[in-house]
Amino acid sequence: VQLVESGGGLVQPGGSLRLSCAASGFTFSLYYMSWYRQAPGKERELVAGVSSAGGSTDYADSVKGRFTISRDNARNTVYLHMNSLKLEDTAVYYCNAVLKHLSYWGQGTQVTVSS
Numbered sequence: 001v002q003l004v005e006s007g008g009g010l011v012q013p014g015g016s017l018r019l020s021c022a023a024s025g026f027t028f029s030l031y032y033m034s035w036y037r038q039a040p041g042k043e044r045e046l047v048a049g050v051s052s053a054g055g056s057t058d059y060a061d062s063v064k065g066r067f068t069i070s071r072d073n074a075r076n077t078v079y080l081h082m083n084s085l086k087l088e089d090t091a092v093y094y095c096n097a098v099l100k101h102l103s104y105w106g107q108g109t110q111v112t113v114s115s
Helices: none
Strands: 002-006 009-011 017-024 032-038 045-050 057-059 067-072 077-082 091-099 102-105 109-113
Touching: 002 091, 017 032, 017 091, 017 109, 032 067, 032 077, 045 067, 045 077, 057 067
Parallel strands: 009 109
Antiparallel strands: 002 017, 017 077, 032 045, 032 091, 045 057, 067 077, 091 102, 091 109
16 A cells, blocks of 8 residues: 655745645545645644545635645545645645545655745
């Protein structure tokens, strides 16, 4: 099982990034997929989630209206489109796959928002 995040980097406040998470080794289309983030000295927090078929999404209040989660089950990939980035969005972003008692994590990708 592998979840490989990419797309992180350094961006100025107000900028945009698109994170990708490529999955392999499990039946991606059955899993609820989420993005979490963890800032230095803080606990990991849920950013956004998308149902297995992509029809339902959830967002943390702090990112509503700015971030969009989507998935492509044909490509076994989940995305996080991040717009209007703020300094406080700086964190390591992790991809998570859940199905019942099964949970898989990626290694994370760093997003730094700085002027």
